[in-house]
Amino acid sequence: MMKDEQTTNIMTATIVARPSSLLVIGLGNPILGDDGVGWTVAERVKQQVEINPRYQICYRPVDSKVIHRHSFVEVDCVSLGGLSLMERMLGYRRVVIVDSMETGQSPAGSVRVFKLDELANPSAGHSASAHDTSLITALRTAEAMGMPIPKSVEIVAIEAKNVYDFSEELSPVVAEAVPLAVQAVMDLLKEEP
């Protein structure tokens, strides 16, 4: 099986134009309590992706005797929003965002998976962002300009408890949800062809 998978990946390498076609973004502020949960989840996803041959492309350049390995799933942690976040996503076919959420409607630690389109677009309303525009409007702007926006943006969101006190620690109930959120991201990645 392993051999087959690697063969497939080597073939994939010939048709993938970019080093990574799938991006997982951990979003939030790592020093603001539960707002950093997106980073924690993304870092664990990165560890799993790096050891899983399913997500590796193996190839040997014609002038080299060394087999190179490259993950086609890229994982990054950022504190961005609006236009900046859109700019980070350009060029990827698919993006999965891991973020905290504050709906106040579900218990802290709840994990939800949904598509970006399912969010109400706040920047179509009043000054939805004090300095920028919403991610949805930013993506539509890029699309209008013919820029390479991802075809799919999915979100794994974890209901937060504390995002107003500076801390590098997650609330216990949110920390307990991390493995669940990691699994949710890995399940999304499994849908890859």
Added chain:
Amino acid sequence: MTQRITIDPITRLEGHGKIEIFLDKEGGVANTYFQIPELRGFERFCVGRPVEEMPLLTNRICGVCPEAHHMAAAKAADMVYHVDPPRTAKLLRELLYMAFYVTDHATHFYALGGPDFVMGPDAPVAERNILGVIHKVGLEIAGKVIQARKAGHTVVEMIGGRKVHPCTSIPGGLTKGITEEQRKEIEDMGHWAVEFGQFSLKLFNDIVLGNKAYVDLILGDIYTHHTYYMGMVDENNKINFYDGKVRVVDPDGKEFVKYAPKDYAEHIAEHVEPWTYLKFPYLKKVGWKGFADGKDSGVYCATPLSRVNAADGMATPRAQEEYERFFTTLGGKPVHQRLATHWARLVELLYAAERWVELATDPEITSPNFHTIPTETPTEGVGIVEAPRGTLTHHYTTDERGVLTKVNLIVGTTNNYAPISMSINKAARGLIQKGTVVTEPTLNMIEMAFRAYDPCFGCATHSLPGKMPLEVIIRDADGNTVDVLKQFC
């Protein structure tokens, strides 16, 4: 019957704020409150850490202007270690900062402030954003904004080591310099940024100043306040964003004080109100006299408008021309009309672009002498820069090992908390009178009063908004809901 109108939230993506408007029995405005939740525990979080971590830590305070916090923290850490960075380090830091300014001011004007003017303050909400601007003015605009942002990000990454959250400033200078090849690329982008600045001012001229209704709106009384103005200046009293002394002029435009960063505590005090956790800074030597205009009130403003008022001019030629045109058109100094802040912001954008080119062509910019090793025992330091949203002060005290024992920050928007509250109050009183039916355009025009300040709620949180972005709740005196207006009904 007393009614309460709540505009909540202004945003969740960049921090959460709330405006409440209380109506009197006749349906006029009784009072207004602008509340910003304070992020708690930053000082406690920092105490016990080495001061050299602050340029990295503080740029996580706020997702909007991390570069400004990086610079103020680096300058404060220089002073803590009693070390003067080499000229090349100062040039490089300022160059990074100018590229950031171009990016930040461009984003505000085109994505947030501009749509009110390009689309009109009473345009349908779904069009009053950057997409609407593109549809009306053309795709070329968006291309330029994206290009400006890309150039800014590239320079920040080259000098700062990574995009958005730079990491190369340390006590005594920087951890790396730039090559001649990078310098050339930065210079080329700077020339483009100058053209972009001129283009933006022409656009403002054509669309805003060319429309009498907008000029009347800007010059009208409801967006006007007479306060003190603050801004950092160089030795010639010209605007400088990275270094210099803080100058304050009175409502007549006369210099009230000019102080070195280390003396800030002699001049700034903070007032506390029971209805908000955030404090209101004011001029200590004038005193807090409430939310009031005039010379006797210690309320000051720290914005692009206040910077052009507080300075004698711009240090670069094209920006100076625009500076002169600004004051000639608006009837002399100082300009009190808050909506003119949008224009002042574009004058600053052009200055930042010109300064970008100046710095990129300085013969010493590629020198390998970009760091002085600190040798003194660390003690205490204050670093001040002009953040896009106002004067930013970082004050650190350490023990003899350089471990922080005390931290105090006054961030850009906090300076403006009192004037923003006053602007909202005046706009609400001007727009809502007896018998007024409160409509979405009315609320937007009230929001325009604070949007001119480009307020930042000091929050890098990006928790997803799980509810409607705007709700207007009107309640009677008993707290019963009379009416609820939602954006996406």
